[in-house]
Amino acid sequence: xxxxxxxxxxxxxxxxxxxxxxxxxxxxxxxxxxxxxxxxxxxxxxxxxxxxxxxxxxxxxxxxxxxxxxxxxxxxxxxxxxxxxxxxxxxxxxxxxxxxxxxxxxxxxxxxxxxxxxxxxxxxxxxxxxxxxxxxxxxxxxxxxxxxxxxxxxxxxxxxxxxxxxxxxxxxxxxxxxxxxxxxxxxxxxxxxxxxxxxxxxxxxxxxxxxxxxxxxxxxxxxxxxxxxxxxxxxxxxxxxxxxxxxxxxxxxxxxxxxxxxxxxxxxxxxxxxxxxxxxxxxxxxxxxxxxxxxxxxxxxxx
Numbered sequence: 001x002x003x004x005x006x007x008x009x010x011x012x013x014x015x016x017x018x019x020x021x022x023x024x025x026x027x028x029x030x031x032x033x034x035x036x037x038x039x040x041x042x043x044x045x046x047x048x049x050x051x052x053x054x055x056x057x058x059x060x061x062x063x064x065x066x067x068x069x070x071x072x073x074x075x076x077x078x079x080x081x082x083x084x085x086x087x088x089x090x091x092x093x094x095x096x097x098x099x100x101x102x103x104x105x106x107x108x109x110x111x112x113x114x115x116x117x118x119x120x121x122x123x124x125x126x127x128x129x130x131x132x133x134x135x136x137x138x139x140x141x142x143x144x145x146x147x148x149x150x151x152x153x154x155x156x157x158x159x160x161x162x163x164x165x166x167x168x169x170x171x172x173x174x175x176x177x178x179x180x181x182x183x184x185x186x187x188x189x190x191x192x193x194x195x196x197x198x199x200x201x202x203x204x205x206x207x208x209x210x211x212x213x214x215x216x217x218x219x220x221x222x223x224x225x226x227x228x229x230x231x232x233x234x235x236x237x238x239x240x241x242x243x244x245x246x247x248x249x250x251x252x253x254x255x256x257x258x259x260x261x262x263x264x265x266x267x268x269x270x271x272x273x274x275x276x277x278x279x280x281x282x283x284x285x286x287x288x289x290x291x292x293x294x295x296x297x298x299x300x301x302x303x
Contacts, residue, residue, distance in 0.1 A: 077287070085282075110132045
């Protein structure tokens, strides 16, 4: 990722949520506000670029598509399922944790997340802290400013470069209260970092966050980085993000994840893989959406 440029993958991820909200039914996860963060020109730009990427992802499918809309619909089968299912998984768990006394929500690598704006019903119950790379966060704040969207009083922006800063440093100057139970989400980030950076962040969370707090993150099965263990489509998706300057770097072995987390002071409560994700969110759909072959979700507690 370029030091002074907002994350491209954060924009593509948000676009996928917009597309789903506007076009798909039934909804897996309805981010009905994300569309407001795109200008008409940007929406057209991403639509065209993503539709055109089908020629690289699947030339045969691209040749069979009669128009731009058909190509875009095909590309969404590659782009949308992971972001939709991980967001649904996370916010379902978050709501349950709020009912059980969680009063703070930290969104690591927030991108164009809209939770604080979508859920005014939690305004009095939950303080929300968006942590992200300064360039990506500044880009989001500019979009909100131009739209004249008022920032909810329970939302706090915290700039942080995961490769250069410790999470505790980032939170120290914010209203975050380390004595209160907290829910943390870290979605679409870990596979873009070296594993030691990810593990260091886990260690920081266990030191910084009150016992009984929760963390949800997604991760790549580390086998995906070994030759012959990924489909052509998955390899091409990784090539696309690499060309965008955001290469995927690391993953975990689901069978040893609990041990890795234990070393950092965290307790794995659940990890679900492609088969479970498919059953939870994609069974019976007719739009071609399916769980990614190498992405897993984890639900963790601070001991």
